[in-house]
Amino acid sequence: MKDIVSVDHLRVEFATGDGPVVGVQDVSFTIAPGETLxxxxxxxxxxxxxxxxxxxxxxxxxGTITQGALTFMRADGTTLDVTAASSQVMGQVRGNExxxxxxxxxxxxxxxxxIERQLTDGLMLHKGLTQExxxxxxxxxxxxVRIPEPERRLRQYxxxxxxxxxxxxxxxxxxxxxxxxxxxxxxxxxxxVTIQAEILALINRLKRENGMAVLFITHDMAxxxxxxxxxxxMYHGRIVETGTVEQIFENPQENYTKALLAAVPKLGEMKxxxxxxxxxxxGDEAARAAQTAPKSRKPEVLLQVKNLTTRFPVKGGILRRxxxxxxxxxxxxxxxxxxxxxxxxGESGCGKSSCGRSILRLIEPTSGEVWIGGRDIGAxxxxxxxxxxxxxxxxxxxxxxxxxxxxxLKAQVAEPIQNFGLASGTDLEARVVQLFDRxxxxxxxMTRFxxxxxxxQRQRAAIARALAVNPKLIVADEAxxxxxxxxxxxxxxxxxxxxxxxxxxxxxxxHDMAxxERIAHHVGVMYxxxxxxxxxxxxxxxxxxxxxxQSLLSAVPIADPRKRRFADDLAFxxxxxxxxxxxxxxxxxxxxxxxxxxxxLNA
Amino acid sequence: xxxxxxxxxxxxxxxFLITLVTFAVTNILPxxxxxxxxxxxxxxxxxxxxxESLGLNxxxxxxxxxxxxxxxxxxxxxxxxFKKPIFELLAQKAAASAIIVAMSMIIALAxxxxxxxxxxxxxxxxxDTVSSTSALMGVSLPDFFWGILMILxxxxxxxxxxxxxxxxxxxxxxxxxxxxxxxxxxxxxGLMAHLTRMTRSTMTGILNQEFIRVARAxxxxxxxxxxxYALANAIGPVITIAGLQIGYLFGSIIVMESLFGYTxxxxxxxxxxxxxxxxxxxxxxxxxxxVVMLTNLAVDLLYVVIDPRIRLG
Numbered sequence: 029m030k031d032i033v034s035v036d037h038l039r040v041e042f043a044t045g046d047g048p049v050v051g052v053q054d055v056s057f058t059i060a061p062g063e064t065l066x067x068x069x070x071x072x073x074x075x076x077x078x079x080x081x082x083x084x085x086x087x088x089x090x091g092t093i094t095q096g097a098l099t100f101m102r103a104d105g106t107t108l109d110v111t112a113a114s115s116q117v118m119g120q121v122r123g124n125e126x127x128x129x130x131x132x133x134x135x136x137x138x139x140x141x142x143i144e145r146q147l148t149d150g151l152m153l154h155k156g157l158t159q160e161x162x163x164x165x166x167x168x169x170x171x172x173v174r175i176p177e178p179e180r181r182l183r184q185y186x187x188x189x190x191x192x193x194x195x196x197x198x199x200x201x202x203x204x205x206x207x208x209x210x211x212x213x214x215x216x217x218x219x220x221v222t223i224q225a226e227i228l229a230l231i232n233r234l235k236r237e238n239g240m241a242v243l244f245i246t247h248d249m250a251x252x253x254x255x256x257x258x259x260x261x262m263y264h265g266r267i268v269e270t271g272t273v274e275q276i277f278e279n280p281q282e283n284y285t286k287a288l289l290a291a292v293p294k295l296g297e298m299k300x301x302x303x304x305x306x307x308x309x310x311g312d313e314a315a316r317a318a319q320t321a322p323k324s325r326k327p328e329v330l331l332q333v334k335n336l337t338t339r340f341p342v343k344g345g346i347l348r349r350x351x352x353x354x355x356x357x358x359x360x361x362x363x364x365x366x367x368x369x370x371x372x373x374g375e376s377g378c379g380k381s382s383c384g385r386s387i388l389r390l391i392e393p394t395s396g397e398v399w400i401g402g403r404d405i406g407a408x409x410x411x412x413x414x415x416x417x418x419x420x421x422x423x424x425x426x427x428x429x430x431x432x433x434x435x436x437l438k439a440q441v442a443e444p445i446q447n448f449g450l451a452s453g454t455d456l457e458a459r460v461v462q463l464f465d466r467x468x469x470x471x472x473x474m475t476r477f478x479x480x481x482x483x484x485q486r487q488r489a490a491i492a493r494a495l496a497v498n499p500k501l502i503v504a505d506e507a508x509x510x511x512x513x514x515x516x517x518x519x520x521x522x523x524x525x526x527x528x529x530x531x532x533x534x535x536x537x538x539h540d541m542a543x544x545e546r547i548a549h550h551v552g553v554m555y556x557x558x559x560x561x562x563x564x565x566x567x568x569x570x571x572x573x574x575x576x577x578q579s580l581l582s583a584v585p586i587a588d589p590r591k592r593r594f595a596d597d598l599a600f601x602x603x604x605x606x607x608x609x610x611x612x613x614x615x616x617x618x619x620x621x622x623x624x625x626x627x628x629l630n631a
Numbered sequence: 632x633x634x635x636x637x638x639x640x641x642x643x644x645x646x647f648l649i650t651l652v653t654f655a656v657t658n659i660l661p662x663x664x665x666x667x668x669x670x671x672x673x674x675x676x677x678x679x680x681x682x683e684s685l686g687l688n689x690x691x692x693x694x695x696x697x698x699x700x701x702x703x704x705x706x707x708x709x710x711x712x713f714k715k716p717i718f719e720l721l722a723q724k725a726a727a728s729a730i731i732v733a734m735s736m737i738i739a740l741a742x743x744x745x746x747x748x749x750x751x752x753x754x755x756x757x758x759d760t761v762s763s764t765s766a767l768m769g770v771s772l773p774d775f776f777w778g779i780l781m782i783l784x785x786x787x788x789x790x791x792x793x794x795x796x797x798x799x800x801x802x803x804x805x806x807x808x809x810x811x812x813x814x815x816x817x818x819x820x821g822l823m824a825h826l827t828r829m830t831r832s833t834m835t836g837i838l839n840q841e842f843i844r845v846a847r848a849x850x851x852x853x854x855x856x857x858x859x860y861a862l863a864n865a866i867g868p869v870i871t872i873a874g875l876q877i878g879y880l881f882g883s884i885i886v887m888e889s890l891f892g893y894t895x896x897x898x899x900x901x902x903x904x905x906x907x908x909x910x911x912x913x914x915x916x917x918x919x920x921x922v923v924m925l926t927n928l929a930v931d932l933l934y935v936v937i938d939p940r941i942r943l944g
Contacts, residue, residue, distance in 0.1 A: 123849035135841040185939040
């Protein structure tokens, strides 16, 4: 069969103030009809530039195709030289013969136009349909992507739809003219794992039904394993390796591919193992071998949370009175031992971040008790709370946002030490140097600004800052979620090493089940503000009892192409709203202990 | 609906506060209305009589009550210098000024929006420099300079428009527009600068949004993407800023109308201030404040039409 797309030695350059910068070079691949080709790579690898070049959209971002050929087989059987096509011809191809889905469903739809208008304008343009015919087709499209109440959605605006529904609308838009090629650029990266599973299954079904080819761009090896027929691995604007998905996962040839795959945690790989294990890093075998067997500590409670509840007021009316409440954290209790990690997992809005912040009193809990090292945090006055914060520090998701862009790293790491009066003068200097060594940042970085560092380096600096006051507890809120997979593995290993050496306890807030499976001692699954299941990691992962835990685990993509799970349509129960009227009196959280320490919320 | 009610309530409250402030300010100002009417050389007894008949000896609260009551019933008193009922006077002059204000706003928007869009589309290229330089020139040169320049170019040299004067719109509406054009253009050029910058910055932000990329990926023509998809999102903040400029405009017409001999509100305000016509000043200030408030209310309501997200919020 003839290839639908052939890319031959593509080179794209971007004009900058300092002369041209190469986005991608020497990129060649083909896609056959009905095939899914995954382009995988870490940030800056050029995977998006490649996909945008196929549509010639790269020129709107200041890029120029300077070399190579891009050939697309059009619907009428003629071949089109994309690099030389006029903008009129590209206008006919875009959205008509090639559809595209983007990463951010929240911003991919025009906020001031109705869903109907955005679905029909392409149809009227490319297919010459009348308004009525286009509207009818739009309704069919919404049905085919299984949106509930499709008639009502047509008249709605994007802000009235959830993220998952918006991404379905974006897919419907891309599919509107029945394109022969669908380009999906990180289509599920911004979505929760159950919605990701639904969207992946949807793309698979549409592909099967329409026989279209799919170019799937992602950074997530687990998604690649689930979706790809063939894989292109990119690094620094070049192709590293190409092969079938089985070849790439089972017999990778290039060191970069091997390293990338090694760093990916696979859900289920920790079965039968009691203790957490460091992430695999190629070239780090020596360090891992040197890793002593986990110290068997005598369990000693550091953090005890009892019936923690946090509610946020919803204001309304002319006088801005509280009319309802968001039950963000609802009757949550758990303990965390010294030197251990408790992971709080759940999807967006489940209350895991609010829980972490309530414990540190960064937001004031409504009720409940928090004890850290025998001290009642809730009872502390303003002054004592400030003192107590030395024991409990936080690492946030986005180190670029949590570090001050105008201050050198040295000053930012030294700041908490000075605040608490722990050291000054040469002692302070020595302590900062020691912290930089501790997180393995070169000492010359001390005088740099955050923007001069990579994401992983910035997160190391944020960890150094948290460590500066010798805390006992670190609340890590999605601390590695924004990092590329190999960097993520390095930072996780650093955190585990620090835990072993310093006896730190982590409250590890994450949506990534595969990472949690690898690093946590205990796991709490949160849903609608409550912990629905909590227990030793092995118990929760190997024997999940609560229906929500089960559906969450079934939705996680596994980085193994022989364990595919998203063939048929999936429909997970949508998460209901945590907003309740003021009069609402929630029931207490009561649990059944099905195994030692393994608690499941009673329905 | 609650949003609209909220806004209306706040407008009523603000209008009340405005009456308090204007009343207080004119009462604090030194000078005696009765003496102003009769002159400094007048007979003290006659002066006292006039004070009594004007109600100036009543307690302040009673005076305020009379004033507000009069305002509501349309009896705004008489102007001291024009010897005419203020209500009638203001209605006529306000209409004349509304023409200038509206015209200058239309001119400003008609120039600023395309210029700002043009700059945003060609960001960091020469078009951007041209646009921001011309916008900067518009704002850095004072209005009256533009006014003088307009008189020189369009009235003296080209002779296209009259340099001065006012025609009653009831007699010759086209003539009124011709007289209003040059002051409006001069004001519009000053206004344009802010609006161009606002258009440029909101458009730049919008053009970087993902939904613009999605629109292009759908195969929509670039002009549709820019003038429909992007501008529909960018126009809201521009209109808000334009609405806020109405207040600034009422300040500017004082100079501009006097310069062009255009007898509108601005000219009237100037005359009232010059001759310390207290009742007239009071009413003028109130009308200007009310108009500025109401136009901002109109802008906010317009925003509801433009941006569907506000309706529910």
